[in-house]
Amino acid sequence: MCLVPYDTIRNPQQATLLLCMATLAVFAATGLLLSRRIIQSITGHLRRLIWKMKEFGKDEETLPVTAYDYSLRHDEIGELHQQFDHMAQKIKKLIEENYVQELLAKEARLKALENQINPHFLYNTLDAVYWRAMASGEETISTMVESLAVLLRSTLSQKNSDGTVARELDLVRHFMTIQKIRFDDRLQYTETIAPEILNIKMPHLIIQPLVENAISHALEEMTDTCFIQISGECRDGKVYIQVVNNGSQFEENLLYKLETNEVTPRGFGIGLLNIHKRLQLIYGSGYGLTLFNPDDDHAAAQICIPLDGTGQ
Numbered sequence: 001m002c003l004v005p006y007d008t009i010r011n012p013q014q015a016t017l018l019l020c021m022a023t024l025a026v027f028a029a030t031g032l033l034l035s036r037r038i039i040q041s042i043t044g045h046l047r048r049l050i051w052k053m054k055e056f057g058k059d060e061e062t063l064p065v066t067a068y069d070y071s072l073r074h075d076e077i078g079e080l081h082q083q084f085d086h087m088a089q090k091i092k093k094l095i096e097e098n099y100v101q102e103l104l105a106k107e108a109r110l111k112a113l114e115n116q117i118n119p120h121f122l123y124n125t126l127d128a129v130y131w132r133a134m135a136s137g138e139e140t141i142s143t144m145v146e147s148l149a150v151l152l153r154s155t156l157s158q159k160n161s162d163g164t165v166a167r168e169l170d171l172v173r174h175f176m177t178i179q180k181i182r183f184d185d186r187l188q189y190t191e192t193i194a195p196e197i198l199n200i201k202m203p204h205l206i207i208q209p210l211v212e213n214a215i216s217h218a219l220e221e222m223t224d225t226c227f228i229q230i231s232g233e234c235r236d237g238k239v240y241i242q243v244v245n246n247g248s249q250f251e252e253n254l255l256y257k258l259e260t261n262e263v264t265p266r267g268f269g270i271g272l273l274n275i276h277k278r279l280q281l282i283y284g285s286g287y288g289l290t291l292f293n294p295d296d297d298h299a300a301a302q303i304c305i306p307l308d309g310t311g312q
Helices: 006-058 076-111 119-135 139-156 165-186 207-221 254-259 268-283
Strands: 162-164 187-193 201-203 226-235 238-246 288-295 298-306
Touching: 006 076, 076 268, 119 139, 139 165, 162 165, 165 187, 165 207, 165 226, 201 268, 207 226, 207 238, 207 268, 207 298, 254 268, 254 288, 268 288, 268 298
Parallel strands: 187 226
Antiparallel strands: 162 201, 226 238, 238 298, 288 298
16 A cells, blocks of 8 residues: 555646646637737728729729739739729729810810800801891802701701711712802812711711812812812721822821920811710720822721621
8 A cells, every 4th residue: 555645646636726727817818819819810801802893983094002912912802902903993094084085075176166156146147147148049058058057057056976877978069069169170079988887876066077178179279270188988897987088198196296295286186086086985995097109199087896896
């Protein structure tokens, strides 16, 4: 028989129990601390994302930026921030494009008029002149007034910013009616348009400014007859409309020089750049206006739009 004192057994047991409890307490505290740090690391990134959303909601023209670079992360948090930044960038681009497009469309309408006038007063006045000329047997005057009224009514109207190829050509015909009476035999005009493109949608006031530009430059530089020809066709899913005139030439890379201010955009230069920008904003970079010289005596302005007439 071996007898051991009770204290000798109890003391090690209590020490072991205290050590186990202390170890468990340390592990629990460490687990809580690590869990808190992990949760904070996640919620901190989420709070940054919520802050970016709120800031972008206040000002959609400025993209919110944080000190942390999420472009290098490939986990779910990084994906969330990257997708939000991508979405915000697209929204900002769409807002800018729509705003610029509205400005360009307004500029085109204002450029078509040299003075600000009351449309209703103008229509009534032209109508009175038209009927007075008809009563007097002045068919030439009545024809000019009628064509001018159609042009101004279309220019001043803000109900529709888009039309069709047929509608744009109709405006050109009314414009040419006035110009042919003005210049008499010095101006000749022809059309060669494929019937299948007549109902294609296109922005308003695109072809007429090109014709006006051709007449202005050609008749300024020549004393012979100026021939204006408009042709239109469909190739490879795109619609091409050309305005060709004799007696003038386009400067090489004129659109690029106008856009980079190498050439000061004055007069019709502003209108040419406006047309090109409007077409690219609506349809994309694969479309627009091209200026070139087919030979030494002709200048051509070519419009390219998609066959379905829809924007990007």
